[in-house]
Amino acid sequence: MGEDDAHGDEVHAKIADLVDGILAGEQRALARAITHIENRSPGHRTLISRLHEHAGSAAVIGVTGAPGAGKSTLVDKLAATYRERGDTVGVVAVDPSSPYTGGAVLGDRIRMGSNVGDMEVFFRSMSARGRLGGLSTATADTVTALDAFGKDVVIIETVGAGQNEVDIVRTAHTVAVLVQPGSGDDVQTLKAGILEIGDVFVVNKADTDGVERTVAELEEMVHRRQGATVGLDVGHHGSGALGMNAHGTDGADVREEVADDPTGEAPSWTPKVLRTVGTTGEGVAELIETFDAHTGYLRDSGALAERTHRRYAEEIRTLVRADLGALATDEIERRGGIDELAERVRKRETDPYTVANEIVDPIARCIERDNG
Amino acid sequence: MSAEQEKRAIRCLVAKVGLDGHDRGAHVIARAFRDAGFEVVYSGLHRAPGEIVQAAVQEDVDVLGISILSGAHNTLVPKVIEGLKEYGAFEDTLIVVGGIIPDDDKAELKELGVAEVFGPGTPMEETIEFIREHVPERA
Secondary structure, X not given: OHHHHHHHHHHHHHHHHHHHHHHOOOHHHHHHHHHHHHHOOOOHHHHHHHHHOOOOOOEEEEEEEOOOOOHHHHHHHHHHHHHHOOOOEEEEEEEOOOXXXXXXXXXXXXXXXXXXXXXXXXXXXXXXXXXXXXXXXHHHHHHHHHHHHOOOEEEEEEEOOOHHHHHHHOOOOEEEEEEOOOOHHHHHHHOOOHHHHOOEEEEOOOOOOOHHHHHHHHHHHXXXXXXXXXXXXXXXXXXXXXXXXXXXXXXXXXOOOEEOOOOOOOOEEOOEEEEOEOOOOEOHHHHHXXXXXXXXXXXXXXXXXXXXXXXXXXXXXHHHHHHHHXXXXXXHHHOOHHHHHHHHHHOOOOOHHHHHHHHHHHHHHHHHHHOO | OHHHHOOOOOEXXXXXXXXXXXXXXXXXXXXXXXXXXXXXXXXXXXXXXXXXXHHHXXXXXOEEEEEEOOOOHHHHHHHHHHHHHHOOOOOOOEEEEEEOOOHHHHHHHHHHOOOEEEOOOOOHHHHHHHHHHHOOOOO
């Protein structure tokens, strides 16, 4: 894009330095690169292009749930447990609360007490800010950077509140949805939304009242969903996925089953329901075992390739749309700005279709000319 | 691509370092910074200098605001600065200190690389204005 040419060599040299730094394992370079990604600053495209080939080996885990479900605390314990077995960890904590001023207080870091001073855990807070290209793109690119840096596991943490967040966690290979005990009615309301994308459901704060009931409700929901959506592509679970044999994980509530696809060819992953206590770390080891099992399933079944393929298809579309949108925005400016155009339409001097045609036509003509 | 060049929010780490447990001031500051349009990462209480360094480096903040009310600034602040230097993050991070700091120590801290020291009763606008003016230019 033009933005990269404009600053020419200087930008390129800087990006090359960042890429070298990241591949050499420099914290500062990684931190800087993420800032570039967040700000979509000049050269960030080159940056991601370069990093892309070095990424692809990390297990990407999404953790989502209602505010107060205990995500940050659990992520802290997850990171610490991964570290105990020698894995390096990257965490992206996305805070979508975006006040009017554009400012934000990002507080997820407060709970990262178990990983204090451990530079092998790279924790980065990210605010929503009106980000061009979407927050999910920024998150995906940040995951790419952490992956290329060499992190074995990348955890994306975000509030599960809407479409935006669903898009964010879709970047992950494995999605854990946190639910609080006693939030039975919430389970009902969540059903149609974020619960659909969960690979693992975690009843956190399992030392409080109402655990059994919430676990039972989730179990029921999971199985109803399995009945209702098998064969339907819910956009996350590859229906062409192959065998997941029950290789019994011992966790008390881990349930591994093979659900038959009505097409008769492909058993798929039945979401698990687990319980944890984030504050003590109880159940975290089992949770990680389940993540591993899911990663294994994704890999062996080919579902990972399918998922990644679908995500990149989506990403390409998003990028192209954003770029074309930007071209169109420039064209609108050249024609006097959107307000001017809207006013002309209001005064019946022209109509929305004609205006849109006038703006898009020059772009379309260029494409036609290019294709000879 | 004018939209992509939109001015970025100033990223700021508000850090409580050492053993004092008074974070009301830090909370007020964090909120005021947020309302000024800054992106604020709050460290939480009782942080060791190493943790502050880790947070400042990983979050790639423009501004590091350290709040110390315990009187241990002469030992803690140099450690933070040392750590930032180690990671090559000292040069372009604006370091400000808030708290009860005697004048003699103030001079010393500034010598070390602290940009400004804000004592009790400093109007919030003054702090915010100072940061806006002195935030390091970054490409």
